[in-house]
Structures are given as structure tokens and as C-alpha cells.
Amino acid sequence: MPQINRRLLIGSAAGLALTGSARAQGRGSRQLAVYKSPTCGCCDGWVVHMRQAGFTAAVHVVADPGTVRRARGLPDALASCHTGVIGGYAIEGHVPAADVVRLLAERPEAVGLTVPRMPMGSPGMETPDGRKAPFDTLLVLRSGETRVFARHNRAA
Template structure:
């Protein structure tokens, strides 16, 4: 009877690492496009932001609540960053009119953070477009664990 060749420890580890790399590249391992959005029933700019995200290929499920304070608090969003809607995707929270391109970058880079915020509803941000095309420069902030922030992207 023929014996099966045995794998060395190095070969075994290399095979395991290769399996992990293949799994990481598999379509199912990619960041989700499923977006859970929380907004109040009367906010039109939130609906326009959801339209922006859907046009960018995200699948948004909208949940209407009378107040978003408890969602923000539960998700670790400081009140100073509060905006008109809160969303969750891929283990991150999105607060306010965050551009789809910033969400894609967040999901690709996967930083240790709570999520992204665009506080203060700046004109020209996604969902806050004006008929005359007026735009304000604004920053997308990375919300760090512990409540601090740093600039993630600049727009306008």
C-alpha cells in the first residue's frame, strides 16, 4: 500500500494562507452595498440623499422614526456631529450627507472607526443640491472610536 506524502509545516501554512487569500477575493467577501437608513418622515433632503446612494449602486432600506437621537447614541455618533439622517453599512455608521464615493473608500480601506459624518447639511452635498448649483466647501469626517474626528475627505 502506497503512503500519502506528508506536508511540511511550512507547506501546510502556505496552503492555508493561499486559501485565505482566495476567500478574501471571492465575491461574497466584498463589502456589502446594503444600507439601512434612519430618517424622520418629513425630511425631503434625506430622501434626496437616499436617491444619490441608490444611483451609486447602494441598496437602501429606509426606516422612518420620530427621532434619531437614540440611534445616534447607540451607534456612537457624538451630538456635535448630528445631522438629519443616520445610516449603517458594513459595520460603520454614516451621519448626514456623506457622498457615495466616501462610503466606497471607507468600505475599501476599513479603518478602525465608528464611521463617517458630514455635519451641518452643507449646500451642494449629496441631497442638498440647489437649483442654481450653489455649493459650499465641506469635509467628510472620520468618527474615531472615543468620539474624536479627523478629516477623511474634502469636497468643493
């Protein structure tokens, strides 16, 4: 009889572990691949921001991060200095972690998100005196069109 209880206990534990694993996968992975040039320091700041928000970031140093951006379907007009890839989406530039979390939760039909250029005060572009410029995170649709996904650093 003790043998049966042990098997039942082990089987139940394995079932619970598999259920938890399936739930974690259903919530979406926090595995982020980041492609950046070897000389960009602000990219490193963005990676720190994403890691602090609970993402696991694998950084890949490449000669031209633009090749990754273009291969993922993001036009040069929406470029910044690094490209992330997560959950089938491209994340271009200094996109706040909260916007990536929302993207992964909503799962829109899109190429991904971008914060074009390098706005002052965006994640990784902080200044010692705390100055921040207003900026928008754009959702890039498969058609190439964009729409505002989130607004940041705007006066209330």
C-alpha cells in the same frame, strides 16, 4: 458515462457559484439601512444619491433619528438629519457615496463617517442654481476624535 459528465458539470457550476458568492461578500455589502424622520425631504435626496451609486437602501422612518446616531456612538455635536448603517459603520448626514465606498474598502478602526449639519451642495442638498459650499467628511474614531477623511467643493 453521460451521467458522470452531467454530475461533473453540475458540481463544477455549483463550485463556481459559491466562489463568486464568497468574492462578492469579501468586497463588502452595499446594503445600507437609513434612519430618518418622516418629514425630511433632503434625506430622500441622499438615499437617491446612494442608490444611484449602487447601494441598496432600506429606509426606516423613525420619530427621532438621533437615537440611532447616539446608539452607534456618534456624538450630537456631529449630527445631521439622518443616519445610515452599513458594514458595521455609522454614516451620519450627507456623506458622498464615494466616501462610503472608500470607507468600506479601507475598513479603518472607526465608528463611521459624518458630514455634520447639512452643507449646501452635498448629496441631497443640491440647489437649483448649482451653488455648493465647501465641506469635509469626517472620520469618527472610536475615541470620539475626528479627522478629515475627504474634502469637497473646494477651489483647486
